[in-house]
Amino acid sequence: MSVTPRKTASRARPVLVEEDEGPKSRIRQLNEAAILSGAERVFARAGFGGATMAQIAEEAGVPKPNLHYYFGNKADLYRAVLDRVLHDWLSPTDVITAEADPREAIESYVRTKMALAYERPDASRVFANELIHGAPVVGELLRSELRRTVREKAAVLDAWIAEGRMAPLDTTHFFFTLWASTQTYADFDVQVRAVLGHDSASPRARKRAIEHVLDLTLRACGLQRD
Incomplete structure (x- = not known):
């Protein structure tokens, strides 16, 4: 059983109705993504405690029962949001391989992380809020998947250093520094806007920030x- 979108007169967003299809159809994937995106925005603004399923349904443009149909309850939806954010942050590290060109790989990773900060700031904020509160939901995920990924990619950087392909540095702390420099444009955008003023959201300002972080990192x- 899956669902397909049906337009309503009151909203431009799709309302979900059931129809017979496979358990992980393309339509289901799109609907889940819409719910997760709506939940990401609500959790970023209100936190887990302040968010309600009704608010998330409104933000996602779906009937509230569909949230329960896909994710069960608010806690399960919150966990799914955090899991997606971490996955989307770790996937770009796939370019860091032993065979890759160090400059090209690191530049690609920085540009992708900066794009995520600008295009999905709520993803960064909801994750940061979770960490500030001690990571009660994703703590184990951090100690397993995140730790494993950092160790693997740090080992690649260590090999590049040993081969003389990049300058010596602490490759584990390199990732901490990189995350801090990129995610600040999402987590602390109020601070950035306060300093830069009306120009902070312009394409020119974004390019300036990206080039600065990239230049420092390289x-x-x-x-x-080049």
Whole structure:
């Protein structure tokens, strides 16, 4: 059993209705993504305690029962949101492989992380809020998947350093620094806007920030830009 969108007169967003299809059909995937995106925005603004399923349904443009149909309850939906955010943050590290060109791989990762900060700031904020409160939901995920990924990618960077392909640095703390420099444009955008003023949201301001973070990162790695 899955669902398909049906337009309503009151909202431009789809309302979900049931129809017979496979358990993980394309339609189901799209509906789940819409709910997760709506939940991401609500959790970022209200936190887990302040968010309600009714608010999330309104934000996602779906009937409230559909949230329960897909995710059961608020706690399960919150966990699913955090899991998606972490997955979307770790996937870009796939470019960091032993065979890759160090400059190209690191530049690709920085650009992707900056794009996520600008295009999905609520994802960063909801995750940051979870960490500030001690990571009660994703703590185990951090100690398993995140730790494993950082160790694997740090080992690649260590090999590049040993081969003389980049400058020596602490490859584990390199990731902490990179996350801090990229995610600040989402988590602390109020601070950025306060300093930059009306120009902070312009394409020119975004390009300036991306080039700055990229330049600092590559210089720390002893890598030259084209």
